[in-house]
Amino acid sequence: MANRKIVVALGGNAILSSDPSAQAQQEALRQTAKYLVNFIENGDDLIITHGNGPQVGNLLLQNIAADSEKNPAFPLDTLVAMTEGSIGFWLQNAMQNELLERGIEKEVASVVTQVIVDKNDQAFANPTKPIGPFYTEEEAKAEMEKSNASFKEDAGRGWRKVVPSPKPVGIKEAKSIQNLIDAGHIVIAAGGGGVPVIKEENGKLTGVEAVIDKDFASQVLAEMVGADLFVVLTGVDYVFVNFNKPNQEKLEKVTFAELEQYIAEEQFAPGSMLPKVQATMNFVKNAPESQAVITSLENLQALIEKGAGTVVEYK
Secondary structure (H helix, E strand, O other), X not given: OOOOEEEXXXXXXXXXXXXXXXXXXXXXXXXHHHHHHHHHHOOOEEEEEOOOHXXXXXXXXXXXXXXXXXXXXXXXXXXXXXXXXXXXXXXXXXXXXXXXXXXXXXOEEEOOOEEEEOOOOHHHOOOOEEEEEEEOHHHHHHHHHXXXXXXXXXXXXXXXXXXXXXXXXXXXXXXXXXXXXXXXXEEEOOHHHXXXXXXXXXXXXXXXXXXXXXXXXXXXXXXXXXXXXXXXXXXXXXXXXXXXXXXXXXXXXXXXXXXXXXXXXXXXXXXXXXXXXHHHHHHHHHOOOOEEEEEEHHHHHXXXXXXXXXXXXXX
C-alpha cells in the first residue's frame, strides 16, 4: 500500500551506539537512511522525528564546562534547538546521499520545530527530569539561589538539576511541515521532542527549560499532519507481554482496549516501552482510521512488505 503519509519516530540506537563522536553518529545514520529510503521506494511520503537525549546531555556538559562571563552557558531550550540542527544535518545528509545512490530525486528538509506546551501543565510544579552534571548539596543550593533552577538529590550520587517534562499540545511549524510534504519533500522535524515553548497571553511564544518526550511530540505531529501511519522505532521487532517469562507473548495486532488492560497489569516498563505504547494509543484514539506500529529499524522492510511489527488499531 503505497502513497501513505508516514511519521517515523527514530529510536536512540538509530543515531548513537557506544561511540559519541560525530563520525560514529553520522555512520549510524548512514545505516539508518538505508532502511528509511525503502519507504520512499515504496511510494510513501515520510516525516522523520528523532531523539536527542545523549546529544543534548553532552552539549549541556560542554556548555557548563566552558561557562564564564565571556562565554556563558546556553539554556536547555536553545541546546535542544542546536541538537535539532546538528542531528537534522547528519540525517538530511545521510538521506540525500542514499537517495542519490538509488537514483531517486527527492529533497530533504530539516525543520527546527517549536512544540507548544501548556504553561499550566502540572509538570512545571514538579520538575522530575534530571539533566547535567552532579553537584554537592552546597553547590546545588548555590546554583538554586543564583538561577531559580530546581535541584534534587539523585539516588545517593549527588544533586542534579531537574526540569519539567510537560505534555506537548501543539506544533507551531505543523503547516510548514504539511506544505513541504504536499510538495513531495522528505521532512525531518520535532527532533528531541522539539523546542518547548509556552504561549503567552498576547499569543507570543517563549522558550522554556523543559524536556518533551519525543514519542508524544511525534504523535501530536502525526495527528496534525493527518498521517496514515505512525511508526515508533525501538530496539525490538515486537512489543511483548509477560516479557522474559515462560508465558511471554508477542503482540502482532492489538487494540486500544487491549493495551489499556495490559497497562493496568503493568506489562510495560515506565520510561522505556510504556511511553511508546501510550503514544501509539493516543494516535489511534484521535485518528481511528489510521494505524500505529511499534517495531525495530531492522524490521522496517518486513513492515513495508507484510505489515510486520506490533500493529496498534483503535478497535
